[in-house]
Amino acid sequence: MHGKRSRRGVAVLLGAVCLVGCTGLPAAAVSPIVLGKAYTVDAAAVNSGRQLVLTAYQNVVPVNASMNFQVGLPIGITHLGGDSSTCDSATISETPPLPPFRSARDGGTIVYITASLPIGMPSCSFTINLTSVGGGTYTTCAADIVNFPGTVAPGCTSIRFATAHPARVPG
Numbered sequence: 001m002h003g004k005r006s007r008r009g010v011a012v013l014l015g016a017v018c019l020v021g022c023t024g025l026p027a028a029a030v031s032p033i034v035l036g037k038a039y040t041v042d043a044a045a046v047n048s049g050r051q052l053v054l055t056a057y058q059n060v061v062p063v064n065a066s067m068n069f070q071v072g073l074p075i076g077i078t079h080l081g082g083d084s085s086t087c088d089s090a091t092i093s094e095t096p097p098l099p100p101f102r103s104a105r106d107g108g109t110i111v112y113i114t115a116s117l118p119i120g121m122p123s124c125s126f127t128i129n130l131t132s133v134g135g136g137t138y139t140t141c142a143a144d145i146v147n148f149p150g151t152v153a154p155g156c157t158s159i160r161f162a163t164a165h166p167a168r169v170p171g
Contacts (some may be wrong), residue, residue: 010106032063033117033150039159046161049131050078052140054113056087057123065117070098074138075108075128080129087115087124093155103115131163 006065033056056067066086073079083092091114092099117124132138141156 011124012165015066017162029116031151032059032061032095033057033065033067034059034092034153035145035148035150037142037145039140040159041159043160043162045164046135047131049129050159051161052126052128052130054126055123056115056117056125056150058117058119058121064119065149066115067117067149069138070096070146071113071114071128071140071166072110072144072146073109073111073128073142074140076134077109077130077132079109080131083111083126084115085113085115085124085126085130087117088121089165090115090126092126092128098138108121120137121142136160 001047003065033132036055036057038053038055040053044050052073054071056064056065067126079094081094085092091112093112094109096110096112097114115126137155137158137160139158142152142154145152
């Protein structure tokens with residue numbers, strides 16, 4: 001009898017540890033949806049088209065999630081448009097949807113995203129097309145993504161744009 005209770009206690013304890021350890025968040029702060037962020041490459045030639053990919057996924061308990069949030073692109077990055085998404089009813093635009101979003105951001109382009117992530121869909125993504133006309137390293141951090149209705153993965157993702165070596169320039 002004592003052994004069954006001990007095993008049940010260990011299982012509950014391991015479940016709690018996984019809840020905290022597997023998400024990287026305290027158990028009380030676990031959000032139903034999480035947003036990850038990554039550039040498709042680490043480095044690219046100036047003026048070449050690249051992408052910032054944001055992935056929303058169901059976490060712990062699936063929910064119907066409506067998403068209306070904004071992404072502040074780094075100063076020096078140009079939004080090319082022609083973006084895409086695997087999310088339901090998604091829009092990605094530099095024009096704020098109604099009601100208008102507010103931002104305290106100075107400089108840089110703001111991309112507005114609206115979409116839904118239904119219960120039956122474990123994840124979906126947003127692909128934002130961009131480039132830079134100048135060399136440098138550009139970083140997008142969790143703080144650059146505002147009004148997301150869940151948790152934005154902590155940390156930053158970066159891309160470096162550099163002038164192509166003359167031997168690599170087509171022509």
